[in-house]
Amino acid sequence: MSYEEIQAAATVVRERTGRPEHTLAVVLGSGLGDYGADLGGATSVPYADLPGFPVPRVEGHGGTLYSAEPDGKPVLVLSGRVHAYEGWPLEKVVFAVRTAVLCGCRTVVLTNAAGGAGEGLAPGDLALIRDHLNLAGRNPLVGANDDRLGPRFPDMSAVYPAELRRQAHAAAARAGVELKEGVYAWFLGPSFETPSEVQMARRLGADLVGMSTVPEAIAVRHMGGQVLGVSLVTNLAAGISPVPLSHEEVRQTAAAARERFGALLDALLPALAA
Numbered sequence: 472m473s474y475e476e477i478q479a480a481a482t483v484v485r486e487r488t489g490r491p492e493h494t495l496a497v498v499l500g501s502g503l504g505d506y507g508a509d510l511g512g513a514t515s516v517p518y519a520d521l522p523g524f525p526v527p528r529v530e531g532h533g534g535t536l537y538s539a540e541p542d543g544k545p546v547l548v549l550s551g552r553v554h555a556y557e558g559w560p561l562e563k564v565v566f567a568v569r570t571a572v573l574c575g576c577r578t579v580v581l582t583n584a585a586g587g588a589g590e591g592l593a594p595g596d597l598a599l600i601r602d603h604l605n606l607a608g609r610n611p612l613v614g615a616n617d618d619r620l621g622p623r624f625p626d627m628s629a630v631y632p633a634e635l636r637r638q639a640h641a642a643a644a645r646a647g648v649e650l651k652e653g654v655y656a657w658f659l660g661p662s663f664e665t666p667s668e669v670q671m672a673r674r675l676g677a678d679l680v681g682m683s684t685v686p687e688a689i690a691v692r693h694m695g696g697q698v699l700g701v702s703l704v705t706n707l708a709a710g711i712s713p714v715p716l717s718h719e720e721v722r723q724t725a726a727a728a729r730e731r732f733g734a735l736l737d738a739l740l741p742a743l744a745a
Contacts, residue, residue, distance in 0.1 A: 472523070472562035472569075474619045484547070488538035490719040495653045495744040496547040497736065500583035500688065500703070506547030508627040508732055514538045517721045518551070524570075526564045527551040534568075541737075544710050544744030547571050554683055556585055556660035561611035562720035565690035569620070572694045573593030578635065578743055579691045581684050582732070585702035586667050589653050589678025595728050596649040597643075597735060599636050600700030603685050604677055611686045621693035631693050635699040635743070642739035648731050651676025654704060657685035679704070679743070699743070701735070703728050 485491055499506055507513060518524040518534040526534045527686035536650070537548040537723050549567050553559045568579055581600075587593060587684040616623045636652070643650035672680055679702045688698045705728075 472566060474617050477566065477569045477573055477620075480521050480570045483521055483538060484516070484536065484570060484574055486515050487520070490538050490545045492575035493538065493545040493571070494546045494575060495544070495572075495580070495740065496568065496576035497580040497740065498549045498552055498568065498582060500552070500683065505550070506577055506684075506736060507535070507539065507550050509733075510537065510539035510541050510546070510548065513548075518567075521570075523566055525553045525559055525566060525742060527555050528547075528555050529666060530683050537612065540589050541572045541603045541744070542741035544649040544741060547574060547576060547621045550681060554606070554660065554689070555609065555686065556682055559611060564686050567693065568691050572691060572696045576696065578699065579680050579687070579737075580699045580701065580739070580743070581687055582701045582703070583655075583681050583684045584705040585655060585679040585681040585724060586664070586669070587678070587704040587707050588656075588673050588680050590705075591649065591652065592678060594704055595706040596651055597648065597728070597732060598653045598702045599639055599730075600631050600655045600684070600702060601636070601652045602631060602681070603653050603677055603688060603700075604654060604656040605685050606672065606675075607657050607685070609659070609686070611690050621695060624735055625693045626690075627692060628629045628688070630688050630698055631700055632697050635697060637700055639699055639701070639735075639739055642742055645674055645737055646734040646738040648735045650735070653702070654701060655681060658682060701732075703732060
């Protein structure tokens with residue numbers, strides 16, 4: 472993946488959406504795929520029509536880019552993402568968010584479905600990501616660095632800025648939605664974590680476990696952008712849950728929380744875009 476390929480995709484996004492620049496991007500995780508279609512002035516572009524964009528292969532993940540203007544501010548909504556566990560190289564996993572940053576998005580909201588490993592988290596809870604643990608042992612910045620994208624050794628001390636989290640808590644209060652916080656641990660997947668792996672993650676400080684988000688957050692930060700991460704706890708992690716884990720449980724819980732998650736985004740996006 473080269474700078475020129477990302478720039479080519481950004482050019483097509485501008486042409487197809489009719490908007491020369493966007494200020495904010497949102498990546499929709501499991502169960503939120505149709506949110507972008509409901510926004511004011513939404514224009515849709517299939518990922519398949521965008522050069523270099525990988526198309527998701529996992530049920531519950533769409534494959535459409537939406538451009539909309541909630542409260543008159545241009546926002547990109549990426550419905551669906553690809554994952555490393557599908558076999559995609561990490562440069563493809565982060566291609567969409569890199570394109571969004573080149574389209575002008577200095578803030579990227581990354582949403583996901585996650586297992587709850589921390590105290591006080593239950594299925595259906597929404598939690599901001601305060602920081603992350605990369606337990607997959609992989610990084611999208613491995614290889615030759617292109618200085619046009621970012622520095623060789625980017626700082627990761629504030630990937631999820633406190634000010635963005637403050638704005639999110641304020642938006643949640645306006646929407647009447649409870650919002651918790653925690654540390655997210657990335658496992659490669661696609662198998663769910665073992666009880667011992669969850670206990671390891673908890674001892675390392677993780678409250679949430681999942682199979683996405685961290686590569687995208689690293690890539691956005693590499694390019695000088697900032698990240699707000701929001702997890703929907705769709706199940707209790709292995710060893711905590713009394714029943715075996717399944718993707719169907721993830722999808723059902725995500726669907727049940729769709730209205731609350733949408734209300735949070737409705738209150739949050741105009742504030743972040745401004």
